Amino acid sequence: MNHILLSTILLFVSGSFFCQSNWTGNTSPTYPELVEHLQQLDKAHKELSMYNMGPSDYGLPIYLFVINGGKDSIRTFAKALAGTTILINNAIHPGEPDGINACLIWLDQWIAQGKPLESKNGDKLPVIAFIPAYNVGGMMNRSSTSRANQNGPEEYGFRGSTRNFDLNRDFIKMDSENAFTFAKIFHSLDPDVFIDNHVSNGADYQYTLTYIASMKERMSPEMKELTYEKCIPFLTKNVEQQGWDLFPYVELKGETPAQGIHAFNDLPRYAMGYASLFHSISFTVETHMLKPFPQRVQATLAFMEGIISFTTLNALEIEDKRSAAKLWARNLEHYAFNYQLTEKADSISFKGYEHSFPVHPITGLKELSYDRSKAYERMIPWFRTYVPTDSMKVPLYYVVGGQEQDVIDRLIANHVIFETLTKASIDTLHVFSVKSYKSPSQPYEGHFKLGQIEVGESKRAMDLKPGDILIPSQQDAALFLHASLQPRAEDSYLTWNFFDSYLQQKEYFSNYVFKDQIAEILAGNRTLKEEYELRKATDEKFRNSEWDQLYFIYSRSPYFEQTFMRLPIYQKF
Ligand SMILES: [Zn+2]
Structure with missing residues (x-):
């Protein structure tokens, strides 16, 4: 396993790249800049295409950018449906634009490498599609202040959409035009893998890169095994080779990590919960808000490269297991719901910072504080078992x-x-x-x-x-x-x-x-x-x-x- 892993890391893109990039600093493009840049790439490269997929609530379109599609939209979507496809969603929360820059850097590197469509071992590049920025209204509402605790970029968009929805709660109720356009994109591709790029809020700790995987109890047995036994271990190793620790999203059980973290219940209202209804391997990437933007972008890029490598190397198995998952869902006899987290705890080695509760000079109250000069690594409880409290006969x-x-x-x-x-x-x-x-x-x-x-x-x-x-x-x-x-x-x-x-x-x-x-x-x-x-x-x-x-x-x-x-x-x- 290990030698295979080492030889296939960074399948398509070598670690060092020589092209000049506009996207590695502390800025992220505006929506018009982003669209214009991608339109130019679409014109310049036959392997790259951008499609207007439909309206957003703001009025401007939502685009889909496709790497390694077909010659036209019909052949591109046919290829995506028939083959192995990754869909990446950026800027559903435009205050968290790390994924935008990561995708742009990936493109620059891939072009600089000569646009390889096969790895050194002859493995074929999947169809890679990304939504440059999903929350168009939020992208158009820029400031430097709406993310009070975030370390860059200099300017960014707003979390709410034009109609002030959090679009990452809108995938079932579909109040927004955006959600209908997303459903069109999603079902035109039927992605095998889905990534939603975000930046965290909450506790301070050493990690830059954390991920949320779909709740395992809601998944088909095949996808659960593939995601948890194969994909996550691969990604952890792969991004480590790229210089990053990968850790589960720090969803606190209590006030501090000492009381443990718990798995996220990705209900269907969320992007990844929605994608997992259709058996995509789904991840939310959460970079840490207090790490500098350029570093967060590189970590997001590392995850993207990891998932591209995994998908490339395991394309057939992913296709097979998704087919099995679809069959499993078709023939379900009982549907379980209303999942609750149990008190059953595993433990996980965690790289955190010591905390204390000093009295704040202004509020006069004892307030939580993390001390970055006191890093530690120790085991903390990890609650990751859910049980359904209801089920019904299908x-x-x-x-x-x-x-x-x-x-x-x-x-x-x-x-x-x-x-x-x-x-x-x-x-x-x-x-x-x-x-x-x-x-x-x-x-x-x-x-x-x-x-x-x-x-x-x-x-x-x-x-x-x-x-x-x-x-x-x-x-x-x-x-x-x-x-x-x-x-x-x-x-x-x-x-x-x-x-x-x-x-x-x-x-x-x-x-x-x-x-x-x-x-x-x-x-x-x-x-x-x-x-x-x-x-x-x-x-x-x-x-x-x-x-x-x-x-x-x-x-x-x-x-x-x-x-x-x-x-x-x-x-x-
Ligand atoms: Zn977010």
Whole structure:
């Protein structure tokens, strides 16, 4: 293993390069500068192309830059779909532009090397595609101040999009135009590997380069093994050969690293969580905010080179395991969700700085401080086991009401396959009724996102109408389907408020009329009468409230609207 590794490090790009680069200093290009530079490269080199992939909320397009594509867009995307492909996303948070510079340096080096399409051993370069800058609106909103704790570059964009969304929470709900353009890019390439480049916040420690891998418990067995047993060890070794330590993202369990770090739960709302629904090997690269920008860029570049080497050397295995993962998802019998971190801890050797809590001269309070003159390396707890607290049996089909165009648009954007009913029919289906939920008092990412959802299921003969859609679970987009349509899943469309209109009762009754009808209703329903009498006998408030008593009977009578709290999503088993 070792000699193979040594001989294949930096497969395509030698460690030293002689070209002059504009991208190694403490500056990062503006969006117009970036686009113009890449357009020039596109014109100058037949192996490089840039495509306008669609709009952003800002109005300017989102581009895709492709290295080693085909002769035109049709052949490029066909090649990406058929072969092994890496997709890199830059500047979803434009205040964290390290990936932009890293990609530009990689290009300069590759051109200076004579644009090699094969390694010395004859391994073929994958298709490498990158989104130069995804959050276009944030790119256009530049300053030197919005990243208060970050060490460069001199100027950078803003985290929020034009509509002030954090686009790295938008991959399921898709509020932004950007998200629709991203889905188009993603599914046009079907990337085997996906990288999202970021800069960290939080604790201080020695590492410049940290990574987040997709939560292993949510992955198919094949991709879990490939990612955790093969890819991460390879990357760790590879970037070490390039002079960098690679460490898992320092997500603190407590206030300091001493209490340990934990694995990140990459829900589908995040870029990498979304990519992992489609079985891409997904990483978020997080460079450390307090390290100088030029150094962070080099570390991001090292990770990029590592992942290109891994993908090149393992192309066939990656293709095979992704195919197996797709098959696994198509044939899932149960879908697990609502994952919780467990208290089970491994340990990991960590290079940190000693901390203390000196009294701050202005606030007068004891505040956390790291001492960079006191570096240490010691074992800390590493919590990296999640367990699902819920699971559901996967239906043969989902049915979604044709009136739910916003949902259907998102399914289409994600290449979900379905059939549209052309005539009315009746089918026996499992129906979801929301029993209870909580909504927060403050919005999150443009939504009052519902939580603590309880849902009942019942089997009924349902009237289906033309336009309703029938979606088989056995398809490549199966995980996207379950993540968005299972009402209690963490990022379901119910939680993101797509079905709020069904949670409001539309008809009521007038007490003075309805009270004359209750005798007849109770006479016709012995069970209801017994429940009612019991409640009256045992509940004083109920006994003294005309409204409560009438509503109790009304809500259990045929007069009550059948569709209240019933979701326009049905399941067939
Ligand atoms: Zn970020």
